[in-house]
Amino acid sequence: MTQWVIAMESIGLLWICCMLASSLMMDFIGHTGADAKDLRGVPCHYDITSEGLKATCSHRYLTAVPTNLTHDITVLDLTQNQLTKLDNTSFTSLPHLRYLYLQSNNMSTIESGAFQALPELCSISLTNNNFTSLPTNIFSRNQNLQIVDLSANRFVSFPGNALNSVPSLTRLSLEKNLLSSLNFTGWRSRNMTSLVLSSNNFSSLHEDDFLSLKEARIDLISFAKNNLTSLENGLFQNLDGVREMSLTDNQISKLSFHLFLGMSSLETLHMASNLISAIEPLAPLPNQTNVIPNLTYLDLQSNRIPSIPPRAFWGLGNLIQLDIHQSRIDTLQNDSFKGLESLEILDLTGNHLSYVTKDMLLFSSRLQSVVLSSNWFTELSPKQFGDIASLTSLNLARCRITDLRPQSGGWNLRNLKVLDISYNRLVRIDKNSFYGMANLTTLDISNNRLLTTIENGAFASIGRLQSLSLSHLSYLGQLHSPFTNLIELTILDMSYTSVALSYELFTGLSNLRRLSMRGSGLSASSFWDSHTEDLPVLSALSTLERLYIKGNKLDLLKPGAFQGLQNLQKLEMDNSDITSLNDDIFMNLTTLQSLSINENHIAELTSRHLADLSSLVGVSIKSNEIKGLASDVFANNPHLSYLYISHNHLTTVKEGTVLPRRTLDVSNNPFSCNCEFTWFLNWINKAEVSIIHPDQTNCSSVSLAPFKNQPILAFDPTEVCGPKVWVYIITIFVIVTCIMICVVAYQRRWLINYKLFHLKILLLGRRDDHDGRERLDYEYDINLAFDDDDEQWVRGILKPGLEERLTDFDRIVCGDDDLPLGMYYIEAITEVFEQSYKSILIVSNRAVDNHSFISKLRLAVDQMNEVELEKVILIFKEDIPDGRLPYLVRLFLSKNKPYFRWSEDKYGQKIMWEKLVRELGYNKKMNDILPI
Structure with a gap:
């Protein structure tokens, strides 16, 4: 027993009066929202990163480098401030600094010793300032410096005098400056990985400009987005150490490979988005092999080349990939690509070609992929692509092909594995359409909206097919056995193609893993064979793992529709006009891991629906009409890790409800944030679960006043649901008054107790509830x-x-x-x-x-x-x-x-x-x- 217990008995009534008085002030106390973030005057923020201790001082309106930074920092971020200059003492207290970010200030001046106190500096960014030059040898003490970014400044000449004392430099960017000429004299960096000179004012270049780089090894040099027009032959012969060059987005009108003679290390050349209208081939001269570029990739896309001349790429015998898409080509010669003996990938997408012959494509025994999509072909026959033994991939999508015309001997494309003829104008597929493509594994015939006929056994000649797309076709009617012999088929897509399902349709697909029938006009009755009412049409697909049937009319789907799918792992039934689910609709789907029934009209989901889904990992029920979840709805799903139930009508989550272990999305529900909601907030704070869209997970307008329309994560139940709430709402005046009353009451507690005792006797009288036995x-x-x-x-x-x-x-x-x-x-x-x-x-x-x-x-x-x-x-x-x-x-x-x-x-x-x-x-x- 303590004196405080007896004291509180004496002053209890007085304390209650004080609390009631303080509660009158509740309406005057609210939550103040944070204003827009303003970091002016806020100290720099420190973080431990993979590069070491980082000080973030950005967006603080600084006019000078802070002098109170800890000397241990290795990364300093001073971006988006108001620095105008750097002096010799700016970094004297930061000897371990390695990364310095100074972009987006207003600097135009740097003193020559500004970086001398930074011996470990390896990267510096001065992007988006107003520099026109740098002091000579400014980086002389920074022998570990590797990266310098001077982009978006006002340099009119190459700052070689500032950089020639940094032999360790590997990456230099002078993009978006005002350079119009080059002077690399004295520059000693010999192991550059990147030299970016894009977006400047170069209109011409001269051979002598690169004389100082003759022995330099440069992985990438870029002159993209300049005003280069005509370049002289042999211009880059001193750049024999460059491996990749970009001349993209200039105004070059003619491609002459003489321009690159002497660049023996060049492997990748980008010349896209120029005005090239002609290609000047290299003349086959003797003893010239050692100076021809060793190109493996050539990018000529988005030019204006009407015709590829004979032997246009002679001398590029090591070229592996040639990209000339969207270059307005309408004519090819039989020997346009002659000499490209190593070419494996040819991309001619988006040109105006209406006809090719196989002679044009027999230039390389290594040719594997030909991309001719978005051209003007009208037919496809072996005269064009037959007998190309090395070909493994052929893309003719988005052309104007109306007919497949195989000859009596077939295509003779024995190594072809991928054929894309989607987005054409085919009207019929017969049993000989793909004869001679015995090793085909992927076939895309989607979006041929005029296609109405597929013969039975149309794919029998391509028995190794693994993926078949028949999506976005016209109505195919009652197909009986078009998939005969497709025992290796694992993926079948018939989405947005109206087809009458039957048990016979899928017979023989003994290895099918994925079936898509999104938006295929299916109804609840479509899943039962029309000839045998109690036979589910999918029951033959025992190997099926993924079933996509969203966008159909699946309301009142009967139990047993998924009978036989004992290996099903993922089921998608979104946007299918479902208003209710039969209790046994998912019966026996014990392997199902992912269930998606978004965008329906489901009002109730119970544990009976999910009773057999013992392997369930993720459930998505977004955009339905669910008003509440029973606490045991997921009681039979011990592996549940993901639950997406946003855009429903949930007002609360019942205490004890089984919830996922990793990810939860309950956004855009009208939650009522009251004291009954406390347990859910406590669960979120304790569970290691990721809340998706927390900024859209808000309390509704019927919540407690301070939390209306606020994020539920800002809801603190202790403020209104526990005894501590009074501590937060009482005013200073009432607190002081009550403390004074308590002190006085404590000092006079025995007198007060004595008076209260007599008052109690006066009001209540004496009780006389005794046992009837006298003391004597x-x-x-x-x-x-x-x-x-x-x-x-x-x-x-x-x-x-x-x-x-x-x-x-x-x-x-x-x-x-x-x-x-x-x-x-x-x-x-x-x-x-x-x-x-x-x-x-x-x-x-x-x-x-x-x-x-x-x-x-x-x-x-x-x-x-x-x-x-x-x-x-x-x-x-x-x-x-x-x-x-x-x-x-x-x-x-x-x-x-x-x-x-x-x-x-x-x-x-x-x-x-x-x-x-x-x-x-x-x-x-x-x-x-x-x-x-």
Whole structure:
């Protein structure tokens, strides 16, 4: 028992009054929203990154480098500030700096020693400033510097004097400057991986410009997006160490490979988006092989080349990929590509070709892929592509092909694996259409919207086919056995093609893994064979793993529609006009891992629907009409990790609902953020789950006032649902007032208690609920039990006080000395407890550690339980910490049994004596017993 407990009993009514007064101020206290982020004056932010300690000082309107940065930083970000210059002392306190970002300031001046204190600097960005030049040898002390980015400045000449002292430089960008001429004199970097000079003002270049780079090894040099028009032959012969060059997006009108003679290391050349209208072939001159570029990739897309001349690419015998798409080509010669013995990929997409012959494509025994999509072909026959033995991929999509015309001997494309003839104008596929393509594995016939006929056995000659796309075709009617012999087919796409399903249609597809029939006009009855009503059309596809049937009319789909799909792992039924699901619709789909039923009108999802889906990992029920989830809806899905249930009508999540372990999307639901919602917020905070679209997961307008239309993650239930809410809403004035009242009340607590006791007697009167036995019926009036150390206080204060106030109580047993003689000790104690009208036990710090005293207390409580009368009173002689109170004392107090506390205060003593005398006047009947 502590003094605070008794004090609070005295001032309880006063405190409640204070709290009620403070609650009147609730409407004046709200949540203030954060203004737009303004970092002006905000200290730099530090982070540990893979590059070391990073200081982010961007967007802070700084006019100078901060001087209070820790000297351990390795990365410094000063972007988007208002720096105008760097002086020699700007970085003197940062000896370990390795990465320096200074882009998007307003700098135009740097002192020559600005970076001398940075010996470990390896990367610097000065992008988007106003530099026109840099001091000579500014990087002389930065011998580890590898990357310099000077893009988007105002340099009119190459800053070689600033860079010639940095032999370690590997990447340099001067993109988007005002350079119109080059001067690499004195530049000593010999191992460049990238030199970017794009988007400048170069209109011409000269052979001598690159003389200083003759022995330099440069992986990439770029002159893209300049104004280059006509370039002289042999211009780049000094760049024999360059591996990749970009001249994209200039105004070059003629491609002459003499321009690149001497570039023996050149492997990749980009000349896209120029004005090239002619190609000047290299003349086959003797002893010239060693100076011809060793190109493996040539990009000529988006030019204006009407015709490819004979031997246009002679000398490029190592070229592997040639890209000339969208270059307005309408004519090819039989020997246009002669000399390209190593070519593997030829891309002529988006030109104006209407006819090719196989002679044009027999130039390389290594040719594997030909892309001729978006040209003007009208037919496809072996005269064009037959007998190309090396060909593995042929793309003729988006042409104008109306007919496939195989000859009697077939195509003789024995190695062709991929054929794309989508987006054409085919009207018929017969059984000989693909004869001679025995090794074809992927066939795309989609988006031939005039195609209405596919013969039975149309694909029988391509028995190794693995992927077949028949999507976006016209109505195919009742197909019987078009897929004969396709025992290796794993992917079949018939999306957006209206087809009448039957069990026979899928017979023989013994290895099918993925079936797509999105938007194919299917209904609930489509999944049952029209000839045998109880035969599901999909039941033959026992190997099927993924089924996509979104965009159909699947309402009232009967149980058993998915019978036989014992290996199904993913099922997609989005946007299918489903209003309700049969309880057994997913029966026996024990391997299903992903279920998607988005964009329907489903109002209820129960555990019965998902009962058999023991392997379910992810469920997506977005954009439905679900108003609530039962707490056990996912009880049978122990592996559930992903749940997407956004755009529904959920107002709450019931306590105990099984939720996913990794990802949860409940955005755009009208959640009511009230105290019942607390458990869900606690679950989110404790679970290691990713919340998708938290900014769109908001409390609705019917939520508690402070949280209306706010993100639910901002909802703090403790502010309104727990006792702490009062602490946050009370005003300073009321707090101070209540504290003052409490202090005064505590100081006068005994007087207040004394007055309240008499007021209670006046208003309620005295209770007289006793047992009917008179005091004189007992042998003793009072039994006083205490520890030996408390005997002086009992005999000096307590007993005299009782004798003074209760003069007729003259039979008082005081301690062990007054026990009756002739009995054993325990028997004597028991006898006194039984024959005493009242028993008073004195509780003190020494008494609670005394086993003899605790035994007496147990005997007293036993006797009290036996007679069912409150004959026992506890008097606490002193404060005892709560942690030291014995269990039996705690039990006694918890049952509201009589107890008093001795106080040193005179009013406290006075009220105790009056309450004690009143309690000694009768024995109250007990309604319950103490379970000891």
